[in-house]
Amino acid sequence: MPSINSVSFDTSKWEAIEQLDDRIIWKNDTADRLSLHFFPIPPDLPAPITNLTKLRNFYRQNVIQAGGGIISIDIVSVKNVSAIKTIFKFPMKSTGMRYIGSLTFPFANFSYVIKIDCPESGMTGVRDSLVHALVIKDFDPKDPFKGWFEDPYDKTRQDAVMWSKSDDEKYDSQFPDHPLSRARKYLTEIPTNLEFTNEVLRAKPF
Known part of the structure; x- marks a missing residue:
């Protein structure tokens, strides 16, 4: 059976603060947290990784129950391993x-x-306010926030916490220090040097 040590990636910019058999946690100077988790049991996913619609519904339900909202859910390939x-x-x-x-x-x-895990700190809501000021001309003047919040995959939904126009990736370059921009940057950087042992690569796929 593979272990927590069967996966590696560059953590030179992070400081390890916890290391157990099933997880390793790092922090950096922006109060962000990076962690690697190993689960030695079959995944509890409700559908094959190819069934993106069902997976999105599954994640959405879990996140909403936890009080959050979804920004994106996609299938990617990292070193020929689906994720x-x-x-x-x-x-x-x-x-x-x-x-x-x-x-x-x-x-x-x-x-x-x-x-x-990237928390917002300092003066919050700046990205939202500035982006809204840029796109307000596209909204109904009688309801300037109509259409501002929506589910990225189901426009009919109305949930407590939802994707907003300011969450669009195209604004990350204007707000590089925003926690959402940082999260996307990390998720782009990590796969570039991610390595799996042969034991993992030979394992039966989900």
Whole structure:
């Protein structure tokens, strides 16, 4: 059976703060957290990784029950291994949002999850306010927030926490220090040097 040490990636910019048999957690100087999780049991996913619609519904339900909302859920390939790439957001107790990004690698009898946790700090809501000012001309002047929030995959939904226009990836370059921009950057950087042992690569897929 593979182990937590069967996956590696560049953590030179991170400081390890916890290391157990099933997880390793790092932090950096922006209060972000990076973690690697190993689950030595069959994944509890409700559908094959090719059934993206069912997986999106599954993740949406779980995130909503936890008080959050979905930003994106996609299937990607990392070193020829299929993964579920997700980004969620959760309101923080005081103000602002916490953005959780993950790469989940499911196999038949185990799985790995690389998780990024990026909280909003300082003056919150700046990205939302500035982007809204840019696009307000596209909205009904009688209801300037109509259409601002929506589900990225089901426009008929109305949930408590939802994707907003300011969450669009095209604005990341204008707000590189925003936690959502940081989360997306990490999820792009990590796969570039991610390595699996041959034991993992030969394992039966999910």
